[in-house]
Amino acid sequence: MKIKLEELYKKKKIMYKYETNKFEQFDYKIVSPFKISYTIKLLENLKKIEIEIEINGSLLLNCDRCLEQFSYNMNINNIDIYELDEFDNEIDLDKETIENIILFLPSKYLCKDDCKGLCPNCGTNLNKDKCFCNQI
Ligand SMILES: [Zn+2]
Numbered sequence: 001m002k003i004k005l006e007e008l009y010k011k012k013k014i015m016y017k018y019e020t021n022k023f024e025q026f027d028y029k030i031v032s033p034f035k036i037s038y039t040i041k042l043l044e045n046l047k048k049i050e051i052e053i054e055i056n057g058s059l060l061l062n063c064d065r066c067l068e069q070f071s072y073n074m075n076i077n078n079i080d081i082y083e084l085d086e087f088d089n090e091i092d093l094d095k096e097t098i099e100n101i102i103l104f105l106p107s108k109y110l111c112k113d114d115c116k117g118l119c120p121n122c123g124t125n126l127n128k129d130k131c132f133c134n135q136i
């Protein structure tokens with residue numbers, strides 16, 4: 001989804017909502033479609049824009065401890081300020097959305113806070129099963 005700057009120059013403020021379950025060049029699997037809402041404002045002297053973004057949706061991630069896939073819910077609220085240069089003629093909302101999603105991903109992916117992970121010895125998923133490695 002792209003917004004023409006020309007339109008923004010005319011209106012000074014654009015609000016835009018859309019829903020998507022597909023982005024180009026996005027490495028993550030989307031579980032529930034992303035609801036995306038934008039408020040784009042032209043700031044003083046026409047050289048800066050403020051982009052207020054709200055993103056809600058969920059992705060499939062792999063847990064860093066037990067390696068199981070889990071669905072991760074994202075509720076992002078963010079405001080970005082951009083300086084426009086003379087070559088800019090549109091704002092790519094998908095690109096902006098992807099950048100925000102990646103920015104707000106956790107540094108560690110955990111299926112749950114107390115994920116027990118895999119046994120380093122036999123590889124059993126300790127969330128689901130017990131192993132006897134520690135009992136010898
Ligand atoms: Zn896990």
Ligand SMILES: [Zn+2]
Pocket residue numbers: 119120121122123124131132133134
């Ligand atoms: Zn074990």
